Amino acid sequence: MPDSNESPQGLKFADVPFDPTLSRRQQKRALFQKKARDAQGYVNETAFRQVERKYRTRIPPPDLSEVIDFRPGATNHPDIASRIVPVALNPAWQTERRRLQHVFGQWTPGHHTGYMLLGFPGLIFIPNPFTPTAQRRLVKQCLRQHARPPHKSNLDAHYQVPDEGVWNRHEGAQCHGWDDADPRGQVPAALKPSPGNHCPNSTAATGQHQSPPPKPTPHATATALVPKLRWVTLGYQYDWSRKEYFLNSPLAFPQDLDDLSRAIVTAIHDVGYGVAGNTSPPSQYTTIAALPPGYDHDRGYVHHYDPAQFQAEAGVINYYQTRDTLMAHVDRSEVNMDAPLVSLSLGNSAIFVIGEESREAKPLALYVRSGDILCMCGPRRKAYHGIPRVLENTLPEYLQPQLPAADTDTDWPLFGAYMLNARLNVNVRQVL
Ligand SMILES: O=C(O)CCC(=O)C(=O)O
């Protein structure tokens, strides 16, 4: 009689770490997954791929102890904790936040600190500077305003997206109770697949989004299509086949995202860290860091890109459902690789993985939560990065469908219902 603890492939349950929280069926699945991994010879995979796979694996759930958490007071792995450098943001950022309350929300003092990592020059993390109301406004803009023609989206490959956009049609159907057969709530199929847009399950810049493409159907309800939205491109549109921008026909860049990204580029101007013992710190906003053992090669890093030179010219909005991932890639289609890339997270939290110019270097993983901003500058602008995991059930309270009764945001519940299983990422690039 075969040992009931043994799989048909001859692997024993003892070969995978025992996790008492898993059902027997889940343990069996973990065992099969391990077997499949071994069979595919993962021994030769790159360091980046290994880390990506670690965080993608669901059963057993991954160990998150090495994921960097920039929240004040968070417990970080000791190797990481000694590398986190709080940096003073440029004071001009306060003026910008005050001026742009339609973007960041009502101004209150604070939000002076960003974070960098020793031995990892060019990554600047700004913890959520938005009020809850401002975040909800951004989410609404991403769904109502930005996800509609003339901006291209993954849905264009199979559907004739109406001028009002799929979200507004969905909202109409839900508010007025139109049934599925009502043409007012439907989206017709494309007459033929549109060239240059045949990459329906990818982000504009990379072609890496891992999620099922929408099935070509004669027509679909807007409500069914909303969770199939994966990306929208802003400003310069992107030529998928040539992996370059269409430079002759830029669309006007959305004002709110233009304001937002320019304010962030102002916040990080002249920001960085110098090294203890260096007698002339490179700028007045430079923190002086004491280097932990193993980082004595680090000469410090200060970000100098002039905000007056920054132009928000192209952007991608990624709409993730909680099981979607974004594979390792470098955003290298921009002619100007000196300008920082500004990236905003909204909704459920995720694990962001970023390494070096080569996939062979072991990357770092960090939490990105709703409102957090990541800037990829200098050497980090050319670094591989990706999202191996969106973390389920991490939507902040202020984005939940049911807000406290005192809240007057009456049209939020439909957005909140979408956000329960979603993460949005808005990233803005200068192209020229
Ligand atoms: O979703 C994210 O945080 C990253 C998105 C990204 O890297 C991209 O669109 O190029």
Ligand SMILES: [Fe+2]
């Ligand atoms: Fe990217």
